[in-house]
Amino acid sequence: MFGQFKTLPQLLDFFKDDATCIAYWEQARWRGNVTCPHCKAEKPYKTNRGYKCTNRACQKKFSALTGSIFANTKLPLRTWFAATYLCTSHKKGISSLQLSRMLGIHQKSSWFLLHRIRQMLKDRMPVVLEGIIEADESFVGGKNKNRHWDKKVKGSQGRSRKDKTPVVGLVARGGKVVTFVTADTDKETLHQIIDNNVANGATIVTDAYHSYRGLDENYKHVIVKHTAGNFFVHRENGVDYHTQHIEGYWSSIKRGYVGVYHYMSPKHLQRYCDEYAFRYNTRTITDQERFEQAILLGIGTHLRYDTLIGKS
Numbered sequence: 512m513f514g515q516f517k518t519l520p521q522l523l524d525f526f527k528d529d530a531t532c533i534a535y536w537e538q539a540r541w542r543g544n545v546t547c548p549h550c551k552a553e554k555p556y557k558t559n560r561g562y563k564c565t566n567r568a569c570q571k572k573f574s575a576l577t578g579s580i581f582a583n584t585k586l587p588l589r590t591w592f593a594a595t596y597l598c599t600s601h602k603k604g605i606s607s608l609q610l611s612r613m614l615g616i617h618q619k620s621s622w623f624l625l626h627r628i629r630q631m632l633k634d635r636m637p638v639v640l641e642g643i644i645e646a647d648e649s650f651v652g653g654k655n656k657n658r659h660w661d662k663k664v665k666g667s668q669g670r671s672r673k674d675k676t677p678v679v680g681l682v683a684r685g686g687k688v689v690t691f692v693t694a695d696t697d698k699e700t701l702h703q704i705i706d707n708n709v710a711n712g713a714t715i716v717t718d719a720y721h722s723y724r725g726l727d728e729n730y731k732h733v734i735v736k737h738t739a740g741n742f743f744v745h746r747e748n749g750v751d752y753h754t755q756h757i758e759g760y761w762s763s764i765k766r767g768y769v770g771v772y773h774y775m776s777p778k779h780l781q782r783y784c785d786e787y788a789f790r791y792n793t794r795t796i797t798d799q800e801r802f803e804q805a806i807l808l809g810i811g812t813h814l815r816y817d818t819l820i821g822k823s
Contacts, residue, residue, distance in 0.1 A: 548578035
């Protein structure tokens with residue numbers, strides 16, 4: 512990459528016009544070796560609007576935006592880059608209303624823009640977690656006591672799914688987190704998620720929820736009983752087993768729910784979880800490095816508005 516920016520004003524000064532943004536994106540995407548996004552052929556013809564493939568079987572015209580999240584966008588790349596920087600650098604996220612005010616665009620445009628950014632932040636190359644893995648489930652939704660009297664839901668306390676959506680999370684000690692929006696937290700569901708994402712023989716640390724029973728067949732299963740203020744088990748070989756990391760991850764999502772978004776639709780909840788997981792997994796790098804990683808995830812990603820709202 513080229514250019515240095517540590518703040519939003521510095522980013523906007525650097526991306527001063529569309530030509531600079533295109534040059535930056537071409538360098539980020541192709542590293543000086545332009546290839547056709549349709550057939551992967553190299554050394555295309557340069558045209559006044561982009562490129563044309565030299566492969567006789569293809570010969571398609573394309574630009575640097577083709578085959579990326581930016582394809583067919585009506586917004587300037589400068590706006591895209593600023594929105595990506597804000598979304599990835601704000602610890603609890605940024606609302607579409609706040610983004611629209613900061614960037615001078617319509618709220619509906621910023622809402623669609625943020626969901627496309629979340630789409631590209633999705634982890635498309637999951638890895639099998641190893642070592643000590645903390646597993647937990649949470650229920651995302653508003654509190655009944657905060658609702659107007661005519662919108663309260665009876666029997667929605669605790670783990671009720673009447674007005675909340677279950678989310679399962681796994682975090683490797685000192686590593687990455689993965690989250691999954693699920694229909695339930697039954698034993699079969701939780702075990703399947705763990706089997707798909709955790710290496711056999713790893714150590715799984717959970718609370719005493721009954722759906723985790725039986726994990727000791729393939730893993731070392733350590734249970735932390737969250738009673739009487741006990742959030743730690745005994746130390747074994749100098750290691751404390753607890754679920755503090757995954758609990759901290761849930762707290763960041765719930766603080767964002769209450770303080771930033773106020774509502775996360777169950778239909779879009781997985782994208783919100785992907786947004787928080789990306790920030791958590793890149794917590795040790797700078798805002799600029801996180802921005803650069805996020806931008807590159809836009810290659811091969813697309814989200815149509817009709818798909819987003821469920822019309823196609």
